[in-house]
Amino acid sequence: MRGIGFYFFMAAVLCVTLGMMWGIHMAISGDHLMAGAHAHLNLVGWVTMGLFGVYYTLTPAAAASSLAKIHLAVALAGVVVMVPGIAIALKDGGEAVAAAGSMLTAASMLIFLYTVFKNGLGKPV
Numbered sequence: 001m002r003g004i005g006f007y008f009f010m011a012a013v014l015c016v017t018l019g020m021m022w023g024i025h026m027a028i029s030g031d032h033l034m035a036g037a038h039a040h041l042n043l044v045g046w047v048t049m050g051l052f053g054v055y056y057t058l059t060p061a062a063a064a065s066s067l068a069k070i071h072l073a074v075a076l077a078g079v080v081v082m083v084p085g086i087a088i089a090l091k092d093g094g095e096a097v098a099a100a101g102s103m104l105t106a107a108s109m110l111i112f113l114y115t116v117f118k119n120g121l122g123k124p125v
Contacts (some may be wrong), residue, residue: 003060004068008053011076015045037086044105045079052112055121062119071111078105 019042026032052075056063082101089095 003056004063004072005053005055005057007072008049008056008075011072011079012046012048012050012053015041015049015079019046033090034087036090037083040086041079041083044082048109049075049079055112055116058122059119062115065115065119067111067115071108071115074104074111075108078102078108 019038022034022038022041026034026038052071056068062068078101080101082098082105085095085097085099085101089098
């Protein structure tokens with residue numbers, strides 16, 4: 001069975017792949033209006049989710065907790081809501097969706113903060 005670290009890392013790789021394709025599309029078209037949404041997909045999706053995955057792989061005690069699954073769900077929801085929300089805001093469609101995604105992303109980081117304080121780094125099961 002694959003661990004939670006794997007699922008975080010798979011989400012990260014999916015995000016960076018989509019982010020790269022989006023960036024290539026912006027470069028070819030010359031339309032960089034969505035650069036802010038693209039940047040958040042890469043930063044929150046690739047970097048943050050990837051770091052979460054590495055942490056859970058190095059810290060099996062944290063990975064074994066039920067909170068890790070909740071963390072994955074909240075972190076994924078944050079990216080899935082925030083990035084399109086930023087795109088909507090950039091097209092003058094309002095900021096409510098981006099704000100909701102940002103709150104989910106902040107909640108994900110608070111879960112991670114608690115997890116790190118509780119489990120440390122590299123602590124065995």
